[in-house]
Amino acid sequence: MPSHKPRGGSTPKPAKKCGCWFTTLSVLVLAFALLTPIYLYLDARLEQFYIFSPPQLHDLSLRAIGAHGNDTRAVVSYIVGELSEKLPGGYVNLDEEWIFNNAGGAMGAMYIIHASITEYLIIFGTAIGTEGHTGRHTADDYFHILAGTQLAYTPGSYEPEVYPQGSVHHLRRGTVKQYKMDEACFALEYARGWIPPMLGFGYADTFTSTLDFPTLWRTTWVTGREMISNLLRGKL
Structure with missing residues (x-):
C-alpha cells in the first residue's frame, strides 16, 4: 500500500504558538503609555472642572x-x-x-x-x-x-x-x-x-x-x- 507519510519519513511538528500573556502584556503597556500623559495633563488642570x-x-x-x-x-x-x-x-x-x-x-x-x-x-x-x-x-x-x-x-x-x-x-x-x-x-x-x-x-x-x-x-x-x-x- 502507498505510504501517506510526508517525504522525509517524519511527522511535522505543530508550529509553536506565541503565548497570549505576551499579547496581553503588550496591550497593557501600550494602554499605560497612552493613558499616563492624559492623566497627568488632566490632573494638573483639575481646578478648572470644579x-x-x-x-x-x-x-x-x-x-x-x-x-x-x-x-x-x-x-x-x-x-x-x-x-x-x-x-x-x-x-x-x-x-x-x-x-x-x-x-x-x-x-x-x-x-x-x-x-x-x-x-x-x-x-x-x-x-x-x-x-x-x-x-x-x-x-x-x-x-x-x-x-x-x-x-x-x-x-x-x-x-x-x-x-x-x-x-x-x-x-x-x-x-x-x-x-x-x-x-x-x-x-x-x-x-x-x-x-x-x-x-x-x-x-x-x-x-x-x-x-x-x-x-x-x-x-x-x-x-x-x-x-x-x-x-x-x-x-x-
Whole structure:
C-alpha cells in the first residue's frame, strides 16, 4: 500500500504558538503609555472642572448653622436650597435619598447632593455614633461639621484632633487617619480630585462584612445616575 507519510519519513511538528500573556502584556503597556500623559495633563488642570470650593461651602455651612442651630434637618435643607439656586440645571440632587454607608469599619448614612468624576458632595452622619478608618484617597476631603463633634487620630499623636460644630476637617489627598463621631454627628462632606477610585473603599465592606447587596445596588444606582447625568451636562 502507498505510504501517506510526508517525504522525509517524519511527522511535522505543530508550529509553536506565541503565548497570549505576551499579547496581553503588550496591550497593557501600550494602554499605560497612552493613558499616563492624559492623566497627568488632566490632573494638573483639575481646578478648572470644579463647581464647588471649600471656602464657599464653609461659609454656607456656617450661615446654615447660624440660621437653624441644632435643627440639623433645617440646616441641610438650607444648604441644598441655596446650592440649587446658585447651580441650576440639575447639578444638585434635591431628592433626599438617604442610603446606609459602610466603609473602613464605620457605619452611617449619606445623602448624595452631587457626584461627578472630579467632585462629590454629600451629607454624611449618624444619630448614634460610629468609628473607623478614613481610607487613603485620590481626592482631598473636607468634612464640614454641621452637628456634633468628630475626633481624629494620626499615629504618633497623644491627643485627638477635635472638630466641633462649624469646623472643617481637611483630610489631604493620600493621607489617612482614624476617626470617631461620638453620638449624633452630621457633616457636609466635600471631596475634590479623582472620585471613581474612591468607590472601591466604599464598596469593600459589603463583600467582607455586611453582605448588604440591596444597599450596594442602591448606592451604585444613585452614584452612577448622578455621575452620568453630570457627564452629559459636560461636567467632568
